[in-house]
Amino acid sequence: MSSFNLLNIGTQALQSNTSALSVVGQNIANVNTPGYSMQRVDLVARENLGGVQVRDVQRMANDFLTSQVNADTSAYNSALAFEQLANQLDNMLASDVSSISTAMDDYFGALQGAVDDPSNLANRELFLAQADALVRRFQDLDSSLARQSDTLNSQIESSVTQVNSLSQGLAQINDQLRLAASSGAATNELLDERDRVMESLAGYIGFTTVPQPNGEMNLFVGNGEPLVMGGTASRLLTVQDSLDSSQRNVALQIGSSISDITSQLSGGKIGGLLDYRADVLNQAKDEMGLIAMVFASSMNAQQLQGLDLDGNAGERLFADINTSAAVADRVLADSGNASSAASSVNIVDAGGLKASAYELVFNTDSSFTVTRLSDGVRWNSNQLNSEAVAGDVDANQEFSFDTAGGSLTLQVDGFRLQLDSASSFVKGDKFEIQPTRSGASELALELNSGRGLALADSVGGVSNNRNALAMSDLQFAKLVDGSSYQEQYGRQIERVGSITATAQITTQSSKAVLDANLQTKSSLSGVNLDEEAARLVQFQQAYQASARLIAASQTIFDSLLAVV
Structure with a gap:
């Protein structure tokens, strides 16, 4: 050599x-x-x-391991967001300070005092005071649920802002990778930054990826909706739900086109928040409203059968559950409906109510489908009993439909829906019925004097306690979906407690999986x-x-x- x-x-x-x-x-x-x-x-x-x-x-770096860490990050943050809110609700329902069951014990305890001495005005006033305290307990708990809903909306909005920032950053990295690849420059640091941004993004929203030969990464959310394509990032927006204006949804803007993709999203903090709202929060509102409405209806019915201390027929103890404002607020029309309609929902049998919202969609201008959202039970119009006259609709699963005049009367699960349109309904028109959602907030004490309590029955002297005994017996009557008031509340606590426990286990297990994969990634990629x-x-x-x-x-x- x-x-x-x-x-x-x-x-x-x-x-x-x-x-x-x-x-x-x-x-x-x-x-x-x-x-x-x-x-x-x-x-x-x-x-x-x-x-x-x-x-x-x-x-x-290992691309498969990187994708797995992103998926695990998305799953963990989704479970964590869900668990944190579920814990709050569980504590809220079970605490003696806010518990409906505790307030009902005090209510029926005071009623027992009136039963023991029905002519004692002090006992009567104490009972009214406890009735007022129970009303406020319902309203306070409903307000707490409303605040949690506001918090959830705020977290969705802040998460969407973070997603937009991160997706825009990823688009810029994609652009830099394209230029570096074309010039033959080193891209290792850019690829590290790309993966770091995607891992952060996975904490807020689930996505799928399609890698490009030059190192660019295209991201898709929902059912294949493009979030990042090369050097271009689409924007997420928060929009009002087309049915319920109190709820914030997530939409994707591509150019001038805006589409609501809320139902398609999963994973990340946004997915956890949306799952909690759909599966827990709205159900809790419906459950509370159901208990309040059955309680008010049954107590009023018994009060009206007795005589007060002055020998007069009893008047309502609590506000009527079918006030004009209440019946109108129970129906929400989709903002995209082709036809507008005056609507109302009257409670005709409180004992037949379910703690659920319902969706009614017109399949054609002469047929429709009703879905009970809590369990997915569905009725097509051809499965229901049709009546020629709206006034004849007085039984469960009956309806009357004037297709030419645009009028529909429908009775299911203890409520009667009335829709009256200025023209005929068209395919795609959609409504959401919420028979019990606002029941707790609408509960109000109407009687303002202990003398007005109808504790006596309609025969005999005004000082007897027969009607008071009947009112007291309602504490244990199976009036709320086959349970007593407090049993139904206990079932709700058990349901939320079970969901919370499951959420805690899911969070812990997903964290363990994420930590294991991060450790594996660190052993391969870490210095x-x-x-x-x-x-x-x-x-x-x-x-x-x-x-x-x-x-x-x-x-x-x-x-x-x-x-x-």
Whole structure:
């Protein structure tokens, strides 16, 4: 081998080991940099030329593992958001300070005092005071649920803002990757930043990815809706629910087109919040409203059968559950309906009510489908009993439909729906019926004097307690979906408690899976200082040996010149 070849080999080795030392130094410098992936120099022999050269600087990352960490991050943050709100609700329902069951114990305890001495005005006034306290307990709990709904809306809005910021950042990284790939520049740091942004994004929303050859990453949400395409990011918006203006939904804006994708979303904090609202919060409102409405209706019915202290027929103890405002507020029309309609829902049998909202959709201008949202039970119009006259609709699962005049009367599950349109209904018109959703907030004490309590029955003296006994017996009557008032409330506490416990287990297990995969990723991509120190010594020695090789070639060359 000539001294020239020896010099060339030494020079190549010196340059290659210098590059290797630089990469080791880069790793050591970024040992605490979040998202940094360890790099390795790929050294290869130079064919037919001798020596060594740097073929590539590899980024120690696994695309499958990165995708798995993103999926686990999305699942964990979804479970965590759900669990935090469920814990709040569980504590709210079970606490003695806010419990309906505790207030009912006080209510019926005071009623027992009136039963024992029905002519005692002080006992009567105490009972009214406890009735007022029970009303306020219902209203306070409903207000707490409303505040949680407001909090949920606020968290959705802030999460959407974060998603837009991160997706815009990812689009910019995609653009930089495209330019770097076309110019042959290094992209390892850009790829690290891309993965870090996607992991942060996964904390807010679930997505799927389609990698591109140049390192760009396209992201899709929902049912394949594009969130990031190359250097362009679509925007998420928060919009009012088309049926319930109190709820904030998530929409995707692509150009001038805006589409509500709430029902398609899952994963991340946004997915957890939406799942909680649909599966727990709205159901809790319906449950509370159901108990309040059956309680008010049954107590009023018994009060009206007795005589007060002045011998007069009893008047309502609580406000009528079918006030004009209440019956109108129980129907929500979709903002996209082609036809407008006056609507109302009257409660005709409180005992037949279910703690659920209902969706009514017109399949054609002469047929419709009603779905009970709590359990998915569905009735098509051809499965219901049709009556020719609206006034004849007086039994469960009966309806009367004037297609030409645009009038529908429908009775199911203890309520009667009336829709009157200025024109005929058309395919796609949609309504949501909420028979019990506002029942707790509408509960109000109507009687303002203890003398007005109708504790006596309609025969005998006004000082007897027969009607008071009947009112007291209502505490244990199976009036609320086959349960007593307090049993139904207990069932709600059990349901929420079970959901909360499951959410806690899900959060813990998803956190354990995420931590395990993060550890696996760290073992592959993270910088190990001990390894880097060993490599530093290795490449330093190789560098020194390369320098000696150059020196040896110079000595040989000088010796040859001396011989000549």
